[in-house]
Amino acid sequence: MPQKIPIVESILSANDRLAEENRARIEAAGVFAINIMASPGAGKTSLIEQTVLALHGKLRIGMINGDIATSLDADRAAAAGATALQVNTGGECHLDAVMLRDALARLDLGAIDLLIVENVGNLVCPAGFALGTHRNVLVASIPEGDDKPYKYPGMYRGVQAVVINKIDLLPYADFRMDIFKKGIEALNPGVVQFPLSCRSGEGLEAWLDWLAGQVNTATSKDGMEVNK
């Protein structure tokens, strides 16, 4: 069976066009948007919770959550103070630009400064589908192991920031930080990294400063600077 068939190429190219349209729509509203990806259970929702709580009063945050079957994550973000919207992917393993377009139509972009998109928990498929956000952020986590950059290179290559969550578990896991960081560096030289723990709060400040800086820089210019 061929790996690539014409219909797949065509779907990806249509996705890219729609992602551009999404970005234009987001920027026209003066909003900065990030796409958060990770394995199941790495801590995407915990990071979003902590981010929304910490930036409350400084930034108005909207959150679009892609989930296969529940609204548990959107509920948590809403409880933390975000304008949260649930996209049920109906079993699909990733968000795509069509799903984001439909979600954007239901969200009041004029009421937010920062849009956080939480992708489906998956280290493979989401990497292949641009959404139209300004930054891709990967949440890695200590218990997943230090070999993940080597085993999921597509994901590690395509992001502009790596959050390394659950550092409170470092004493209890066989995780070699040097091996892990060497893998990241080989795939994505110089990518900004934030070792932190959503549970203990350690390291969160650096992440929050970076994120708020990205939003402020982007929205204070005439045009937005886009890495991808």
Next chain:
Amino acid sequence: MPQKIPIVESILSANDRLAEENRARIEAAGVFAINIMASPGAGKTSLIEQTVLALHGKLRIGMINGDIATSLDADRAAAAGATALQVNTGGECHLDAVMLRDALARLDLGAIDLLIVENVGNLVCPAGFALGTHRNVLVASIPEGDDKPYKYPGMYRGVQAVVINKIDLLPYADFRMDIFKKGIEALNPGVVQFPLSCRSGEGLEAWLDWLAGQVNTATSKDGMEVNK
């Protein structure tokens, strides 16, 4: 964009036919086969390592590893004593029956009793593709969180055993075992569960007994009993 298009239906039905052929081939050789699925980093390879080491001398074990980009996992299984074979999926997010068929052609089935297939680390896509193995085994892990059955129901529904790995991290994670088990029970009533730690060795015995029992029961009969 429609969720289901005819070409997808056709691919799935072709996959099912090939899975049946794989199973016939595996059974003709008197081999029992399991398909291990999990999130990235839940501990599939660690479980396989421990299993191969513990059953060495009792069962001859073959291992087929589906990985996107490396042979790290197959190397670990081989070092533990298995006849290991690497399938590089070339970026694909799951194994399918075609990949298993091609791998089986390269493996000496006459030289093994138990075939362990390690799927790609992914809680979504592998659930949709039968391979032709006798049992599907899910490796969950404590740091992933207790909400996973609720968020990835397709995976939890389609397995005949759930290994709950990394119980040594229970004191350091906010994991409610009762909530987790309630989710499993709702989706897959009565499914056999093995809380254990590949790191400390706690709980491994029950898993090994079950697995060896499955192999012996199946291979001592005229025909093999197949759950799925």
